[in-house]
Amino acid sequence: MLRDSYGRVATDLRVSLTDKCNLRCTYCMPPEGLDWLPKPELLTADEIVRLVAIGVERLGVTEVRYTGGEPLLRRELVDIVARTAALSPRPEVMLTTNGIGLARLAAPLAEAGLDRVNVSLDTLERDTFKRLAHRDRFDDVIAGLAAADAAGLRPVKVNTVLMRGINDHEAPALLRYCLKQGYELRFIEQMPLDAQHGWSRKDMVTADEILAMLKAEFDLRPDDPEERGSAPAERFLVDGGPERVGVIGSVTRPFCGACDRVRLTADGQVRNCLFAREESDLKTAMRDGAGDDELAARWIAAVATKLPGHGIDDPAFLQPARPMSAIGG
Ligand code: SAM
Numbered sequence: 001m002l003r004d005s006y007g008r009v010a011t012d013l014r015v016s017l018t019d020k021c022n023l024r025c026t027y028c029m030p031p032e033g034l035d036w037l038p039k040p041e042l043l044t045a046d047e048i049v050r051l052v053a054i055g056v057e058r059l060g061v062t063e064v065r066y067t068g069g070e071p072l073l074r075r076e077l078v079d080i081v082a083r084t085a086a087l088s089p090r091p092e093v094m095l096t097t098n099g100i101g102l103a104r105l106a107a108p109l110a111e112a113g114l115d116r117v118n119v120s121l122d123t124l125e126r127d128t129f130k131r132l133a134h135r136d137r138f139d140d141v142i143a144g145l146a147a148a149d150a151a152g153l154r155p156v157k158v159n160t161v162l163m164r165g166i167n168d169h170e171a172p173a174l175l176r177y178c179l180k181q182g183y184e185l186r187f188i189e190q191m192p193l194d195a196q197h198g199w200s201r202k203d204m205v206t207a208d209e210i211l212a213m214l215k216a217e218f219d220l221r222p223d224d225p226e227e228r229g230s231a232p233a234e235r236f237l238v239d240g241g242p243e244r245v246g247v248i249g250s251v252t253r254p255f256c257g258a259c260d261r262v263r264l265t266a267d268g269q270v271r272n273c274l275f276a277r278e279e280s281d282l283k284t285a286m287r288d289g290a291g292d293d294e295l296a297a298r299w300i301a302a303v304a305t306k307l308p309g310h311g312i313d314d315p316a317f318l319q320p321a322r323p324m325s326a327i328g329g
Contacts, residue, residue, distance in 0.1 A: 233247065
């Protein structure tokens with residue numbers, strides 16, 4: 001088991017398939033992009049599946065979420081999903097994506113065994129999309145969402161980051177849209193994980209503010225806390241339910257005490273927290289010939305040192321060297 005010294009057990013593995021992305025969301029990376037990882041540094045599909053298999057078959061991982069960067073940019077994605085879904089015990093297989101290309105890939109991914117999908121959508125206004133993501137791809141995202149729903153990747157979840165003065169006026173409209181389409185919306189507080197180090201607490205739209213904006217138009221009642229478990233989203237029944245909306249207050253309402261997540265970067269580093277400043281290099285060990293026992297032992301040791309919390313509120317907090325796009329959100 002992947003148990004840390006505070007008794008938390010990691011069962012939810014998030015695997016970044018690439019650090020590259022075809023959007024440039026301002027809270028994530030600069031318009032000109034970043035220095036991408038050199039190809040030889042990226043895990044191959046076989047290496048990814050080998051490490052995921054160790055996680056699932058030996059270390060108690062029950063959920064595998066592929067992310068990035070943008071995971072749909074990885075050509076072998078359908079094959080990686082199929083090989084993940086074939087593991088025993090079968091893990092839940094999920095994807096976090098910006099939706100560009102999902103119109104074409106949703107059906108083959110569902111057929112390969114993908115269970116569910118989270119699609120990022122921050123705005124319903126084409127011009128705001130262009131301003132926020134520096135690319136004119138709004139229609140592709142909307143088409144990707146519809147294709148995911150049609151392929152049965154339900155419940156389709158929508159991830160939204162609100163930015164003050166840019167899209168924060170859209171919270172109720174986004175919820176109305178998702179209710180109408182049958183998608184489950186979750187707002188994520190902006191975290192200090194952008195490559196430009198431009199995050200500031202005063203500009204961040206807080207969970208309290210998001211809830212106040214929604215409550216002006218909807219009746220929100222907290223969902224059964226038992227249902228939440230280790231999920232990052234605090235969920236609320238909308239207008240009596242059964243529809244729900246989630247708020248992920250990573251900064252102002254941290255949920256580190258219930259965290260069950262562990263991450264594997266596209267270049268084969270285990271990270272025990274989004275905000276970790278240390279990593280454990282499974283790729284080099286694997287390429288130097290380490291067997292599955294040794295890789296599992298390294299992974300167990302990496303999780304054992306997980307800190308009790310992300311420490312954003314600590315005056316000594318330092319943003320991790322890797323931006324979100326290179327960690328895997
Ligand atoms: N490209 C995919 C996507 O757009 O969903 C997967 C990777 S992206 C890093 C995963 C999620 O992290 C997205 O929902 C994105 O909005 C969110 N995200 C990125 N940077 C963030 C930040 N600084 N704070 C909060 N969420 C962030």
